[in-house]
Amino acid sequence: MPESGGAERHALRLKAVSKTFGGVKALDGVDFEVLEGEVHCLAGENGCGKSTLIKIVTGVYKPESAGLIELFGERLDGITPVQARDRGVSVIWQDLALFANMSVAENIAFDAMVGLRPRGVDYRGMKKRAGATLERLGVTLDLDAALSTLPIAQRQVVAIARSLMNDARLIFMDEPTASLTQSETDRLLDIVRRLSADGVAIVFVSHRLAEVLEIARRVTVVRDGRLVGVYPTEGMTQARLGELMTGHMLEDSVAARDMSSAPAVFEANRLGRPGEFENIDLVIRRGEVVGLCGLLGAGRTELAHAMMGMSEPATGEMRLHGDVYRPTSIRAAIAHGMAYVSEDRLSLGLLQKQSIVDNASISVLDRLLDGLGLISNGKKLGLIRGWVEKLGIKIGLPDDAISTLSGGNQQKVVLAKWLATEPKVLILDSPTVGVDVGARAGLFRIVRELAEQGLAILLISDEVTEALYNSDRVLHMVQGRIAGEYDPSTTSVQALEEAIYE
Amino acid sequence: MNNLLRNRQVEFRLLVVLALLCAGLSLATDTFLTMANITSLLNNNSVNLIWAVGLLVVLIAGGIDISFAVASSVVQYAAAKFLIGIGGGNWILGFIVCGIVGIGLGLINAGLIHKFRIISIVVTIATFNAFFGLLMFFSGGRSIYSLPDWWSDRVILFEHQAVDGTWSELTLPFAVMVVCVLLTWILIRRTNVGRQLYAFGDNPEGARRAGVNIAAMQALAFGWCGMMAGIAGLMQVNIVQEVVPNALYGRELEVLAAVVLGGARLGGGRGTVTGCVLGVMFVAVTQNGLNLLGISPFAFQMIIGAAILVAISTSNISFSSLGRIRMEGSK
Ligand SMILES: Nc1ncnc2c1ncn2[C@@H]1O[C@H](COP(=O)(O)OP(=O)(O)OP(=O)(O)O)[C@@H](O)[C@H]1O
Ligand SMILES: [Mg+2]
Numbered sequence: 001m002p003e004s005g006g007a008e009r010h011a012l013r014l015k016a017v018s019k020t021f022g023g024v025k026a027l028d029g030v031d032f033e034v035l036e037g038e039v040h041c042l043a044g045e046n047g048c049g050k051s052t053l054i055k056i057v058t059g060v061y062k063p064e065s066a067g068l069i070e071l072f073g074e075r076l077d078g079i080t081p082v083q084a085r086d087r088g089v090s091v092i093w094q095d096l097a098l099f100a101n102m103s104v105a106e107n108i109a110f111d112a113m114v115g116l117r118p119r120g121v122d123y124r125g126m127k128k129r130a131g132a133t134l135e136r137l138g139v140t141l142d143l144d145a146a147l148s149t150l151p152i153a154q155r156q157v158v159a160i161a162r163s164l165m166n167d168a169r170l171i172f173m174d175e176p177t178a179s180l181t182q183s184e185t186d187r188l189l190d191i192v193r194r195l196s197a198d199g200v201a202i203v204f205v206s207h208r209l210a211e212v213l214e215i216a217r218r219v220t221v222v223r224d225g226r227l228v229g230v231y232p233t234e235g236m237t238q239a240r241l242g243e244l245m246t247g248h249m250l251e252d253s254v255a256a257r258d259m260s261s262a263p264a265v266f267e268a269n270r271l272g273r274p275g276e277f278e279n280i281d282l283v284i285r286r287g288e289v290v291g292l293c294g295l296l297g298a299g300r301t302e303l304a305h306a307m308m309g310m311s312e313p314a315t316g317e318m319r320l321h322g323d324v325y326r327p328t329s330i331r332a333a334i335a336h337g338m339a340y341v342s343e344d345r346l347s348l349g350l351l352q353k354q355s356i357v358d359n360a361s362i363s364v365l366d367r368l369l370d371g372l373g374l375i376s377n378g379k380k381l382g383l384i385r386g387w388v389e390k391l392g393i394k395i396g397l398p399d400d401a402i403s404t405l406s407g408g409n410q411q412k413v414v415l416a417k418w419l420a421t422e423p424k425v426l427i428l429d430s431p432t433v434g435v436d437v438g439a440r441a442g443l444f445r446i447v448r449e450l451a452e453q454g455l456a457i458l459l460i461s462d463e464v465t466e467a468l469y470n471s472d473r474v475l476h477m478v479q480g481r482i483a484g485e486y487d488p489s490t491t492s493v494q495a496l497e498e499a500i501y502e
Numbered sequence: 503m504n505n506l507l508r509n510r511q512v513e514f515r516l517l518v519v520l521a522l523l524c525a526g527l528s529l530a531t532d533t534f535l536t537m538a539n540i541t542s543l544l545n546n547n548s549v550n551l552i553w554a555v556g557l558l559v560v561l562i563a564g565g566i567d568i569s570f571a572v573a574s575s576v577v578q579y580a581a582a583k584f585l586i587g588i589g590g591g592n593w594i595l596g597f598i599v600c601g602i603v604g605i606g607l608g609l610i611n612a613g614l615i616h617k618f619r620i621i622s623i624v625v626t627i628a629t630f631n632a633f634f635g636l637l638m639f640f641s642g643g644r645s646i647y648s649l650p651d652w653w654s655d656r657v658i659l660f661e662h663q664a665v666d667g668t669w670s671e672l673t674l675p676f677a678v679m680v681v682c683v684l685l686t687w688i689l690i691r692r693t694n695v696g697r698q699l700y701a702f703g704d705n706p707e708g709a710r711r712a713g714v715n716i717a718a719m720q721a722l723a724f725g726w727c728g729m730m731a732g733i734a735g736l737m738q739v740n741i742v743q744e745v746v747p748n749a750l751y752g753r754e755l756e757v758l759a760a761v762v763l764g765g766a767r768l769g770g771g772r773g774t775v776t777g778c779v780l781g782v783m784f785v786a787v788t789q790n791g792l793n794l795l796g797i798s799p800f801a802f803q804m805i806i807g808a809a810i811l812v813a814i815s816t817s818n819i820s821f822s823s824l825g826r827i828r829m830e831g832s833k
Contacts, residue, residue, distance in 0.1 A: 058711070060710070080713065082713035085713060093708075096708075097705065097712070098705065098708060099701050099705050099708060099709075100705065100771065101704050101772045102771075106697065110697075110701060111713075114694075114712055114713045115694065116695065116718055118694065118695050119694045120692055121691075121692055121696075121697055
């Protein structure tokens with residue numbers, strides 16, 4: 001390929017890269033190019049092969065065939081993770097790939113430790129360097145704390161800091177903003193811009209298309225392991241990008257209905273828990289979708305925990321179908337018909353080594369018994385097939401380990417697991433983090449259907465558009481209190497955004 | 503300081519319990535807190551401690567080893583045959599031969615685990631049986647009593663006679679144990695290779711993606727454990743002055759229990775040398791105390807079992823609640 005005067009040099013060039021897992025063609029002859037200093041987005045549906053592409057460039061997987069792999073003009077025939085890093089490649093992994101029992105500092109500085117040539121460990125220097133990198137990110141974390149004691153958003157920050165440690169020239173960011181708050185995301189995007197201005201190439205993967213269009217110069221779209229095309233983001237719209245990714249048009253529109261005459265399923269009266277939330281009055285009616293917006297730390301997740309019996313409210317009361325409801329454990333809550341798709345999706349509540357079927361059916365085993373009281377494999381498979389189809393989960397075989405699924409598809413399995421319990425009240429806590437646009441539309445179509453069948457749904461969301469387009473009513477929570485209620489059919493996205501991020 | 507307490511909770515708790523236990527025993531008996539008792543406690547537990555730090559490294563790397571005690575027996579027997587065969591040898595040769603045979607046996611475990619992707623508990627139960635079967639086959643179950651003098655003579659590093667005439671002394675196995683413990687500490691705490699062991703045990707896939715050489719980590723962990731088994735075998739002969747093929751059979755569980763009690767996690771990624779030493783000492787003092795109090799040795803087994811259950815369950819509870827408090831506090 002002739003270069004235009006040599007001004008724009010390639011950080012990475014891939015030609016005709018293919019990779020197959022068992023029967024699944026994860027990548028099929030994909031070309032991919034990134035220029036130095038460019039922010040390049042890699043977009044596509046869940047399971048289209050984005051993470052696989054990253055793993056090939058970093059030597060974690062060997063491709064079946066590759067016409068060309070070239071890093072900074074150097075042609076490579078096989079590459080190992082260490083070689084990739086030595087050439088200035090670093091990665092923020094989708095599943096973070098951090099070490100739970102190690103300290104924050106050690107996690108951030110870990111890559112310097114790799115290699116078999118024995119060296120001493122300089123803990124003080126390590127802390128200093130880790131601290132300096134966190135400072136660049138504008139975050140303070142306790143450097144000595146074990147990673148496992150950190151909430152998920154802070155772990156994400158640790159993973160970001162780690163990728164910045166060794167003066168990388170090409171950084172892959174696989175859904176780095178999935179569990180970040182708005183302000184943290186803004187800060188990350190600022191850093192991405194700064195790095196790019198310094199000549200660092202960045203490959204950015206995200207399912208938040210607004211973010212993609214804001215940050216990237218070009219976007220490469222992949223569908224089902226095949227290259228769709230490379231497009232400049234200038235002039236691109238979210239709708240058009242979604243269409244390229246999924247192959248069909250997606251439409252978003254307000255679908256709110258007036259549910260005020262339906263009977264209440266869940267009620268909370270003056271519910272409070274010191275330091276978390278207070279004076280919460282909340283009604284969710286039969287067939288209603290109630291959106292719950294607010295900044296991270298506003299107490300939304302804590303409220304959900306109380307509803308699920310994971311913590312005990314100190315004041316007020318909850319009612320289910322009019323009866324006093326005081327769950328003492330998650331199990332009790334589930335028995336009452338409550339279900340909770342939690343926001344902590346990197347641990348996911350999934351058993352990584354177990355099969356997809358077993359994971360999806362774990363919460364309903366008692367309903368899958370055959371005549372002898374044994375778990376019926378047939379019923380189990382039937383259950384899975386149904387949900388795989390409805391949610392559009394991309395899997396190989398139901399018996400494959402859950403760890404073989406792409407990140408977004410693992411999340412859909414979590415959803416399937418909860419929907420299989422046939423709940424009366426469903427709490428969705430940021431259900432679309434890491435889920436692609438097509439699947440989001442599919443997910444909300446299902447949420448609609450479930451609501452129509454009479455399910456009462458609480459939708460906790462960080463994305464204003466999502467809450468507005470898919471709820472019948474939107475509540476806004478600020479510092480543990482419900483600060484306002486909005487009717488989606490008369491409220492604009494902008495108005496609600498202003499209220500939240502003022 | 504606050505951090506130290508938080509990250510070293512298991513060790514701290516164990517230290518407190520051990521201190522209370524020692525205080526109780528010194529009050530309950532007048533034999534416990536004597537120099538003679540303490541030194542013999544240290545001498546007699548040298549072998550266990552050498553094994554324990556070897557096993558600790560394997561546990562940190564996410565594996566488990568059942569075969570190390572039997573491996574020590576194999577090393578003893580092979581080394582005795584070889585050294586007698588070449589006309590006696592000396593301490594240096596003894597360390598070299600035992601170390602190498604031990605490492606070799608450890609590498610067999612590592613090789614099987616890595617090559618055939620079988621989990622370590624299965625592999626080491628198999629090698630446990632294989633090592634023992636082969637040893638009994640070749641030795642015919644016969645012990646070796648006529649050992650080279652350098653090997654069976656006691657090497658006294660420190661001795662002291664109390665006013666009542668009882669002798670207390672520290673012998674070579676104690677010093678060797680101290681060196682093994684220090685070396686292990688340096689390995690896992692102070693070198694990059696040791697930190698990779700932790701990472702590998704904690705998140706194998708994450709470590710692999712970071713470029714950690716998985717085969718090398720397996721080899722290092724089991725090789726180290728094997729080397730410690732070799733040295734422990736050498737020292738045990740020095741203590742009992744004979745090679746009895748089945749003498750060490752069954753000792754592995756007691757050591758495993760002590761190491762787990764010391765906070766090493768089955769499953770990898772967690773464990774410290776301090777905790778490991780405290781775990782072994784806790785088990786040793788309990789046993790010693792029951793002995794001095796004249797209580798049935800079977801009570802010992804029950805107490806150790808209960809202590810492990812308590813240690814494992816309470817450490818889990820406090821860790822998760824700690825996590826929650828910090829999450830709330832961090833917003
Ligand atoms: N180790 C593996 N074994 C078997 N199949 C795998 C493995 N890794 C990935 N796959 C399959 O390859 C395909 C591509 O997966 P990949 O993780 O690259 O998707 P992705 O584009 O990153 O999706 P997401 O947006 O959900 O993260 C998926 O169908 C997945 O099931
Ligand atoms: Mg992915």
